[in-house]
Amino acid sequence: MPPADRFVNKVTKGRIRLTDAVLPTVVLHHTGRKSGEARATPLAYRYDDGRYLVIGSNWGGVSHPAWALNVSDDPNVEVEVKGRRFPAVAHRLEGEERADAWGKMSELWPSFDTYKDTAQDRDIRVFALVPK
Numbered sequence: 001m002p003p004a005d006r007f008v009n010k011v012t013k014g015r016i017r018l019t020d021a022v023l024p025t026v027v028l029h030h031t032g033r034k035s036g037e038a039r040a041t042p043l044a045y046r047y048d049d050g051r052y053l054v055i056g057s058n059w060g061g062v063s064h065p066a067w068a069l070n071v072s073d074d075p076n077v078e079v080e081v082k083g084r085r086f087p088a089v090a091h092r093l094e095g096e097e098r099a100d101a102w103g104k105m106s107e108l109w110p111s112f113d114t115y116k117d118t119a120q121d122r123d124i125r126v127f128a129l130v131p132k
Contacts, residue, residue: 060118
């Protein structure tokens, strides 16, 4: 599906993503913390009260995904949703706010709950992407 999704996304200028049929998807535009190069990462999201919730699950892997490390170092990002791209700030959520966001995201994709076990001792990071 990824090659077809990239093709459809390109042809429709980001307005349509095939992955949206399974999970709503944003593209997070961020800067590589080591390379300084521009990066683009598609992520499942949930829109919540003016912000976009995303989880650095890395599919339950034992290490953090590169994008989560990148936005921890430089939270100034751009978010692309349905062909619209805008600046935002990535806020790492903690405590009750994190728990609330996790619950909302696991309603969207129940596998997030299983990732807690497969990620072993890693504290999976949860972010709110807040438009500027």
